[in-house]
Amino acid sequence: MTVLKIAVVGAGLIGKAHIQTIVNSSECCLAAIVEPSDSVGELAAQHGVPHFLCLQDLLDAAHPDGLILATPNQFHVSQAGFCLNAGIPTLLEKPVAINCEEGLQLAAQVRRTGIPLLVGHHRAHSAIMARACAIVASGQLGQLVSMMGSAQFPKPADYFLEALWRSQAGGGPILINMIHEVHNLRMLMGEITHVQAMSSSVVRGMPVEETVSMSLRFASGALGTFLLSDVAASSHSWEQTSGENPAYARYPDNDCYFIAGTRGSLSIPTMRIRRCIEGQNASWWDPLEQEIVTLDSIDPLMSQLAHFLQVIRGKVSPAVSVVDGLNNLRVVEAIAQAVQTGALVELEQTHD
Numbered sequence: 001m002t003v004l005k006i007a008v009v010g011a012g013l014i015g016k017a018h019i020q021t022i023v024n025s026s027e028c029c030l031a032a033i034v035e036p037s038d039s040v041g042e043l044a045a046q047h048g049v050p051h052f053l054c055l056q057d058l059l060d061a062a063h064p065d066g067l068i069l070a071t072p073n074q075f076h077v078s079q080a081g082f083c084l085n086a087g088i089p090t091l092l093e094k095p096v097a098i099n100c101e102e103g104l105q106l107a108a109q110v111r112r113t114g115i116p117l118l119v120g121h122h123r124a125h126s127a128i129m130a131r132a133c134a135i136v137a138s139g140q141l142g143q144l145v146s147m148m149g150s151a152q153f154p155k156p157a158d159y160f161l162e163a164l165w166r167s168q169a170g171g172g173p174i175l176i177n178m179i180h181e182v183h184n185l186r187m188l189m190g191e192i193t194h195v196q197a198m199s200s201s202v203v204r205g206m207p208v209e210e211t212v213s214m215s216l217r218f219a220s221g222a223l224g225t226f227l228l229s230d231v232a233a234s235s236h237s238w239e240q241t242s243g244e245n246p247a248y249a250r251y252p253d254n255d256c257y258f259i260a261g262t263r264g265s266l267s268i269p270t271m272r273i274r275r276c277i278e279g280q281n282a283s284w285w286d287p288l289e290q291e292i293v294t295l296d297s298i299d300p301l302m303s304q305l306a307h308f309l310q311v312i313r314g315k316v317s318p319a320v321s322v323v324d325g326l327n328n329l330r331v332v333e334a335i336a337q338a339v340q341t342g343a344l345v346e347l348e349q350t351h352d
């Protein structure tokens with residue numbers, strides 16, 4: 001099998017993680033790094049690859065088999081457009097665009113060029129998510145009724161000092177963090193049709209939101225509540241409970257999602273199932289049986305890369321399409337709108 005050449009654009013926090021996964025893979029190699037400052041010259045030299053100051057310089061000089069765009073959100077649509085026009089399959093970090101209008105333009109470009117674009121919602125490649133979705137799909141929980149979710153964690157003070165945009169509207173946890181949760185919720189529970197939300201920034205007092213409470217309605221009729229806070233000294237979040245990203249502190253005995261159906265419930269990621277004994281009706285008088293599903297831990301960034309390589313080889317379609325990314329963004333925009341207006345916001349979906 002040919003070793004595929006992958007270039008990384010934007011060698012910041014997540015770009016460096018992508019570089020490491022490429023280097024760790026035997027099926028691909030790093031082709032180049034694009035970054036506007038000379039500061040990554042040393043990193044490029046370490047890996048024995050060229051460093052370009054802008055994407056256009058790379059596209060003029062080379063034709064990698066695939067490109068990973070890990071640049072700030074405002075560049076996503078224009079840079080992905082350049083890659084698609086150059087005929088290069090692309091992994092574009094989330095969010096797919098800074099707003100749905102731009103996201104729709106990108107979706108049209110993907111359709112026109114026919115070049116595959118994978119959106120970097122890496123939790124779609126998580127073994128925990130795969131097993132949780134399989135449990136829900138098996139029907140053992142019965143008809144889905146409700147879910148509770150939490151993404152409550154404390155961002156340290158220097159997080160805001162390093163990048164001032166993070167204290168302004170748009171730089172908060174709704175767009176940065178909630179978009180990952182929305183993708184997970186859509187995978188587990190189906191499409192979200194309505195949202196209501198309230199926000200607060202009473203602790204730091206910055207213009208950006210810090211805590212948000214949400215009510216969600218899913219297309220199935222199930223309801224959900226979700227709490228998001230980046231100022232809570234709490235361990236109830238995906239990263240802190242799943243342990244998929246070793247950079248975060250880990251609390252394996254905590255959950256971040258709880259899903260309930262008419263026959264049972266599932267706590268994630270402890271993967272505790274509590275369900276009615278077969279043949280018995282559900283009753284609060286009778287004990288539910290318990291099962292804890294064990295899982296091998298895998299690095300979802302590594303599985304995402306393996307999937308991207310299959311996409312490049314033409315073996316599979318992107319697991320997270322531009323339309324999927326756009327639908328996540330729609331929900332996040334609806335949450336922001338619900339916070340601003342206090343109204344119940346109804347969502348429309350775009351289909352592939």
Ligand SMILES: NC(=O)C1=CN([C@@H]2O[C@H](COP(=O)(O)OP(=O)(O)OC[C@H]3O[C@@H](n4cnc5c(N)ncnc54)[C@H](OP(=O)(O)O)[C@@H]3O)[C@@H](O)[C@H]2O)C=CC1
Pocket residue numbers: 009010011012013014015034035036037054055070071072073075093094095120121122
């Ligand atoms: N899937 C995931 O788990 C995660 C995804 N993300 C997403 O990844 C993207 C990057 O986030 P993050 O790594 O935190 O951001 P960083 O600011 O850490 O990194 C972005 C990098 O891109 C560089 N850059 C800026 N403009 C350009 C350009 N025009 N061409 C090439 N490189 C450029 C920046 O250089 P300079 O600093 O010199 O401007 C910086 O090194 C965001 O879209 C974010 O939402 C982020 C974290 C996790």
Ligand SMILES: O=C1CO[C@H](CO)[C@@H](O)[C@@H]1O
Pocket residue numbers: 151176177178180239
């Ligand atoms: O994009 C990111 C920002 O923070 C998240 C935590 O919610 C991470 O999962 C993610 O990598």
